[in-house]
Amino acid sequence: MISVTIIIVLGIIMIVAGIVALHLKNLLAAIITAGAISLLASVIYLILGSPDVAMTEASIGSGLTTIIFLYALNRVRKENKDD
Amino acid sequence: MIKKILIIFAMLGLFIVFLPLITNFEFSQNLSELASKYVRGSVDELNSQNVVTSVIVTYRGLDTLGEVTVLFLATAGIGFLLKKKNKKSKKRVASEILQTASSFLVALIVLLGVYIFTHGHLTPGGGFQGGVIIATAFLLLLLSDVNMKFNHTILQVVESFSGAFYVVIGIIGLVLTVGFLNSKIIPLGEYGTLFSAGTIPIIYSLIGLKVGSELTNILDTMRGE
Amino acid sequence: MIVALILGFALLLIGIYGMLSQKNLIKIVIGFSIADTGTHIIIVSIGYLRNRTAPILNSAVDISKAVQQVVDPIPSALVLTAIVIGLAVTALMLSFVVELYKKRQSLSIDDYQELKW
Amino acid sequence: MVNPIYIIILSLAAGFLLSIFDKSGRKLSLIVFYSVLTFNVFVIADWFYRFTVLGVSTLTINTAGFSAPLSINLQLGIQEAFVLLFANLTGLLAAIYLIKKFKESNISSLVLYLILIMGVNGLVMTRDLFNMFVFLEILSISTFALTILTKNKKSLSAGFKYMIAGGVASTFFLLGVVFVYYFTGNLNLDFINPSDFTNYGLIAIFLLSIAVFIELKPFPANGWALDVYESVNSGITSVIAVVNSAAIIFVFYKIMPLLPQNLLNIFGIAGVVTFFFSNLMGLKQTNAKRLLGYSSIGQMGLLVASIIYTIHSPNKLIYLIVGGFFTNHLIAKAGLFWITGIVKKEKIKDWGILKENKFLLILFGLLLFALSGIPPFPGFWAKWEFIKLLVHGKMFFVVGGILLGSLFEIVFLFRWFTIAVKGEVPSENPKISFEFSKYFSTTIFVGITLTISVVIMKYFYDFNWFQFLPLIAVVVLYFLDFIPSKIKGFLSLIAVGIYGYFLYPFESNLQLFFGIIFIVGSAINIIATLNRKNINKGFYGFLLMMIFSFGNLLIAKSYLEFFLAWEFMTISSFVLILRGKKAQKASLLYIIFSTAGAYLMMIGFSLAPNLTSNSALIIAISNINLPILVTVLLAIGFMIKSGSLGVHIWLPEAHAEAESDVSPFISAILLKAGVFGLFMVGISYINHVPAFDMFYWIGWIGVLTAIVGAFLASFQEDAKRLLAYSSMSQVGYIVASIAILSHLGWLSALYLSFNHMMFKSALFIAIAGVYYRTHTRTMYEMGGLIKKMPLSFISVLIGIIAVSGVPPLSGFGAKWLIYSSFIERGWYLQAGVLFFASAVSFLYLYRLIHTIFLGQLKYEHQNVKEAPIWFLIPQVIFMVGIMAISMYPNLIIQPLNSIVGNYFNSSIIVDGYNITSSLGNWNGNMIMFVTMGIFVVPLIILVLLNGRTQTVKQFNIVYAAERPESPQTTHIAYNMFAHYRKALGGWGKPRIWNFWHETNEWAHSLSGLFRQIYTGNGQTYILHIILYIVVIYFIMGV
Incomplete structure (x- = not known):
């Protein structure tokens, strides 16, 4: 079962990424890592026969959410600089 | 310290709560009765190839309307929360190549987005995905030209009217006494073509426009400046 | 697929653990979004049926036997909605974080406990 | 009749377009905004009328041209219409309350608000679980964003805590929904059969219901809610505490049929626990809005418990109990939150300012009375019937939790009330500003509470108008309050006379005897009050209320009638005592003890067997064999009122601090109400003597009261205190x-x-x-x-x-x-x-x-x-x-x-x-x-x-050229019986006072201890939620 293998491999990566994302000191890296989890999740959705979900997750979950995170981080940093 | 222990207890507890759901999980061999009806109905009643789209736009149309509303609320909420700053920041002009490339790309990406939401009943994807892609195009613009200002009125008009039209299409079903959000109020067309599946493509287009403008709005607000 | 289900629950727990253990507001939101992703994976994997294809009834699928060939469309539909809602909540949370930071120049949740008892 | 789905449609369309309208001026958008909200109210009101009066059957609305379970359907029945009418009305009034804010603020706030109300409508009507999730999210997100309508550090951090807590709850809700689908293949409540769930399916139900339950803010997983209540704008808080809560409690009600009995029991207990602890923790609270928050959370717990425990009762009773608690709590809470927004004083101790604004004070008082479950407000009837139901079900722990919790609630609510009436006006004192919109909403709500009270009395009980004479008296005299005091006094005298005349044909001489004490005694005592000058607002109203309720005690034909009169008596005497200059503490003490006594009586009456004859209670009770427990409870209740040893400490305070022409009423007449009650118990007792001779012990208590009272009287320096003892x-x-x-x-x-x-x-x-x-x-x-x-x-x-x-x-x-x-x-x-x-x-x-x-x-x-002559006349009569x-x-x-x-x-x-x-x-x-x-x-x-008597001149008793520090200490009457006190040794110490004082301290420190769990840290709050879920899961034991 190739698909199971792929999911297991991806799953392990995702879990590790999840733990790493929470423990990274660098917020930027943490956000990117979290975004990667979503991206991998969309692959899993494809395997599970839900291309609609996969597209949504890829565009919203990993893409847009990450960007919003980055913007938020950016604003926070800018606040810091302003003062 | 006590908190750490409590957290561990909580996590262990949750694990135990969830465990039976995993260990006793059995995959069903057949679709549930409801799902089967959807699969058949999507073809027979709605003339839509993509069953998920049928479910989203028609059968569970109220959910989708709610979903659009949630996004709309988030836009309004974020706008309410983060007042835009008008102070000029340092000019930082992106390279000329990026600027040229992006203006070219934007058109293409928007087109892709439009394709995706108009073909939501045929292929994977639909209004939400298409909307996001359109928003991405504008994101590109934002990135390439830091000082760019969106015309918020246009964004708002698109956002508002696409939402309102969505509701109006819903009401037409009600007026024709076939039910709110019924997609069969216009001819269903030929199976598998662009102009089929009743109002589904129209609704998905409106959703696409709305989601696109809302997300652009959110991005712009979050960007600040 | 049971593996996906386990993965989903694992991510859910990791996310909740993150929300409980991380002091940084942004990390808490990251935790929330990981938990969200986990939930979505759980939902999709519930809809999965072995050896079936996506519920898109184009020429690749025999329409008359579609019911035996496609996966459950309902969880997919639900997840789609849930993802968008998740985005909305996350974005709103982040804008709260930004505003909070503006007020007190701190991202630690421990600095926001003036309301108590 | 308008299809209720138009509520959703119109709100949405308006919400989408509002920002466009706003381009042409805020006026237009405000008009649209308020018309949509008003439209909602009218549509629902119309349906409510149809369901209740015309008896139209429940309406089902399908969407998308398919019927359920294929598509999502909405349902509007009498219950939905009731909740929605209430929610929309509150929504409209809260919006009116906020009009100034809405005029100034960003257009987004109007959009958010409108869609919030839409979300509530959808949430209540929908029958689809996932659709519920969507509406729940609409509701949550709009609420989250609105928490910062007045943006400051506090509201921001509270909003954030609210968001993460809400996020966790909705994750669990979503999981629950999905697993419900997994186990049943359905998402529609009407098509889910609880028996479809296998053993592990219960976990799905558990996840679903615990998420809703968390949203209902159970103790201790509710810290976030308190922070929100404390810091958010009062108008929005009222929406959160009332509209949202109403919707969510209805969601809970909708999914209840899915829940297994053991889980229901757990939730019931959890509700009572919440009620008890919230009120306990409220004892220590000094912030007005947070206090309301505690009370609000507690009441939600009570509401949940009442839904769960009444579910198998007849419909009428459910409506009375659940509907009573529902309207009572929510209306009062909304009104009180609005008043906090008008008064703008954070600390309760500053609320003395309220006495400068009589109208607002009256609104405040009415709402507080309603909240504390005093007749005729709906909460009273609900509590009475609910306790009766629980007692019949032998759920004594629940009864104890509820009544003890209510007592705590009485303590902090009335403490607040006494401060508002008698407290000091804060020194830096910005006047309470007048904003018509804010007063308008509050007044309407007070009016609605009163209307509902009348409706309940009319449709659920067939009371004689005589039973409500005490209330009528207050109302009538309220409108006559502009007349000078003396005229009102004479009118009252006449009123009491007429009342006595109508009351006169008693069924028994015992009633006649107490009638003379109560009515004739009061009438003579009224003469003394004629000495009052000026207007004396409110005095005669409550005086008449008290006298009429004395009389009504005599003719009460059922336990409820008796208890009603008893409560009227308590509340009116409380208000009268509170009129005294320094009576803040005394009246509080009085109301606390009286309420405690009343609760014991309530349990007693609930346990008592049904009356067999339609005579006055004091006669009917002779045919009845009261169980010993009832005798004990009733006797304690009555002995509290008559100031028996151990529970007497309210007595000297109340007598001493009441106005001097009120004290005779309290001492000479009010105490006799307790005596009357004891006679009543005795009459049943002598006809059915139980094995345990309780009256032997009552005898001892009486004897000890007599001697201790005499000793205590001897040591008093204050003449009225002396008379009191x-x-x-x-x-x-x-x-x-x-x-x-x-x-x-x-x-x-x-x-x-x-x-x-x-x-x-x-x-x-x-x-x-x-x-x-x-x-x-x-x-x-x-x-x-x-x-x-x-x-x-x-x-x-x-x-x-x-x-x-x-x-x-x-x-x-x-x-x-x-x-x-x-x-x-x-x-x-x-x-x-x-x-x-x-x-x-x-x-x-x-x-x-x-x-x-x-x-x-x-x-x-x-x-x-x-x-003055007015004091002399009654004295002469009595002499x-x-x-x-x-x-x-x-x-x-x-x-x-x-x-x-x-x-x-x-x-x-x-x-x-x-x-x-x-x-x-x-x-x-x-x-x-x-x-x-x-x-x-x-x-x-x-x-x-002995003709040569000589008067002692003042000269004769001066000190030898010395002027003592404080001359009065040399007076013979100063500390007159100090040596007796010394002789008494340890017995002279105020043990009982100390006991109650310690009890009070103990409760307060317990309160302080428990509320430590609310650390203010959002993360800890989530931890509480997760632990709560886990613990409930283990208690449920799948």
Whole structure:
């Protein structure tokens, strides 16, 4: 079962990424890592026969959410600089 | 310290709560009765190839309307929360190549987005995905030209009217006494073509426009400046 | 697929653990979004049926036997909605974080406990 | 009729377009905004009317041209319509309340608000679980964003905590929904069969329901909610606490059929636990809005419990209980939150400012009374029926939790109320600004509460209008309040007269007897109040309310009627006591003890068997065999009201601090209500004597009350306090005599009751006169007033002779009867103690007359005049009465003999002026003459032989050229019986006071301890939620 293998491999990566994302000191890296989890999740959705979900997750979950995170981080940093 | 222990207890507890759901999980061999009806109905009643789209736009149309509303609320909420700053920041002009490339790309990406939401009943994807892609195009613009200002009125008009039209299409079903959000109020067309599946493509287009403008709005607000 | 289900629950727990253990507001939101992703994976994997294809009834699928060939469309539909809602909540949370930071120049949740008892 | 889906459609369309409208000015968008909200109310009101009056059947609305379960369907039935009518109305009023804010703020706030209300409508109507999730998210997100309508650090951090808590809850809800689908293949509530769930399917149900339950803010997983209540704009808080809560509680109600019984039981208990602890923690709270938050959370717990425990009851009862709690709590809470927004004082101690705004104070008071479950507000009926239901189900722990929680609630709510009425006006004092919109909403809500109260009374109970006379009195006099006090006084006198006339044909002489004490006694006491000047707003209304409720106690035909009158009596007397200058603490103490007593009575009545005859309760109860537990509970309840030892500590405070013309009502009449109640218990008891002789112990309590009261009275410096303890002591005699349960005992109890009414009224009014002239109640600051106030002196003299029980006055007869009855019964020790108590009472009686009227006249009292005529008239009436029954005891003994004869065989022989018992005889008439003779003869001798009396000049008692630090300490009356106190040793310590004080401290520190869990840290709050989920899961034990 190739698909199971792929999911297991991806799953392990995702879990590790999840733990790493929470423990990274660098917020930027943490956000990117979290975004990667979503991206991998969309692959899993494809395997599970839900291309609609996969597209949504890829565009919203990993893409847009990450960007919003980055913007938020950016604003926070800018606040810091302003003062 | 006590908190750490409590957290561990909580996590262990949750694990135990969830465990039976995993260990006793059995995959069903057949679709549930409801799902089967959807699969058949999507073809027979709605003339839509993509069953998920049928479910989203028609059968569970109220959910989708709610979903659009949630996004709309988030836009309004974020706008309410983060007042835009008008102070000029340092000019930082992106390279000329990026600027040229992006203006070219934007058109293409928007087109892709439009394709995706108009073909939501045929292929994977639909209004939400298409909307996001359109928003991405504008994101590109934002990135390439830091000082760019969106015309918020246009964004708002698109956002508002696409939402309102969505509701109006819903009401037409009600007026024709076939039910709110019924997609069969216009001819269903030929199976598998662009102009089929009743109002589904129209609704998905409106959703696409709305989601696109809302997300652009959110991005712009979050960007600040 | 049971593996996906386990993965989903694992991510859910990791996310909740993150929300409980991380002091940084942004990390808490990251935790929330990981938990969200986990939930979505759980939902999709519930809809999965072995050896079936996506519920898109184009020429690749025999329409008359579609019911035996496609996966459950309902969880997919639900997840789609849930993802968008998740985005909305996350974005709103982040804008709260930004505003909070503006007020007190701190991202630690421990600095926001003036309301108590 | 408009399809209710238009509510959703129109709100959405308007919401989408609002920002476009706003381009052409805020006016347009405001018009659209308010019209949509009003439209919602009208549509739902129309449907509500159809469902209730026209009996239209439940409406189902399909969407998308398919029927459920294929598509999502909405349902509007009577329950939905009720909740929605309420939610939309609150939404509209809160929006009106916020109009100023909406005018200024970003257009987004209007959009968010409109869609929030839309979300509530959708949430209530939808039958689809996932659709519920979507609407729940709409509701949550709009609420999250609105929490920062007034943006500051606090509201931001509270909003963030709210978001993460809400996020966790909705994750669990989503999981639950999905697994419900997994187990049943359906998402529609109408198509899910609870039996489809396998064993593990319960986990799906568990996840679903626990998520909703978390949204209902159970203790202790509710810290976020408190922060939100404290920091968010009052208008929005009212929406969160009321509209959102109403919707979510309805969601809980909708999914209830899916829940297994054991989970329901757990939630029920959790609700009660929440109620109990929230109110406990409220004790320590000083922030007004946070306090309301605690109360709000508690009430939600109670509401959940009431839904769960009433689910198998008849519909009417469910509507009354759940509907009662629902409307009562939510309306009151919304109104109170709005008032906090008007007053703009964060700290409760600053709320004294409210007394400068009478109208707002009245609104505030009504809402607080409603919240604390006082009749006629819906919460009262709901509580009464709910407790009855629980007691019948033998759920005593639940009952205990609810009533104890309610008591805590009473403590902090009434503390707040007393501060608002009597507290200090804060020094830096921005006036309460007038904003029409804010007042408008609050007033409407108060009006609605009152209307609902009337509706409940009319449709659920067939009360006689007589039962509501106390209320009618308050309302009528409220409208007549502009008239000068004196006229109102006369009108009240007339009203009491007419009332008495209508009341008169009693079914039994016992009622007639108490009728005379209650009605005639009150009428005479009213005369003293005629001395009041000016307008005296509110006084006569509550006075009449109290008098009418005394009367209604007599004619009550059911437990509920009795209890209703009892509550009216309590609340009116509370307000009257609170009118006193420094009565803040006293009245609070009074209401707390009274409520505790009332709750015990409530349990007692719930346990009591049904009445078999349609007579007045006091007659009907003789046919009924009260279980011993009921007897105990009722007796304690009544003994609290009569100030028996151990629960008496409210008594001296209330008597002393009440206005001086109110004190006689409390002492002479109010205490007799407790006596009346004890008689009632006794009547049932003697017909069905249980194995456990409870009245033996009541007898002891009465005896001890008598002696302790006498001792305490002796040590008082304050004349009214002295009289108060004297009343306690006297009522102790009465209680003890009732407890004898014999003909002679009851005869003496009635006789002493009547006497006590007269002499204590006279004494209190006399002291009122003294206080009126000298402005002091401290006895060592007076002296020699005999010359200035001779009539008052005579009245006090006669009064104390009557109290002391020395011949010739009626008190002697009373004492004689009491000792006889004790000895006849064989209670020798008790009789001995009582005898000793009588001796002690000389100490204080002597002090009363000696310090005030004898001795040297104080310099500052040189120009004091006799008490005003209005004080003298009632005194004279009472004196005449005392003299008359002293001379001719038969006047009273004869009728009393026939009353008691209904219950016991007569043990005395009345022959002319001679009364003979088994122990001897008493001839009041003869005693009078003999005593007079004994008194007059030496008097004449003294006057004749000792003509050279000399008045002591003030010069004679100065110190040797020294002026003491505080001159009053050298006065003989200062700390007069200190040596007796010393002699008492350890017994002189105020143990009981200390006990209650400790109890209070203990409850407060417990409160402080528990609320430590609310650390303010958002993360800890999530931890609480997760742990709560886990713990409930383990308790459920799948």
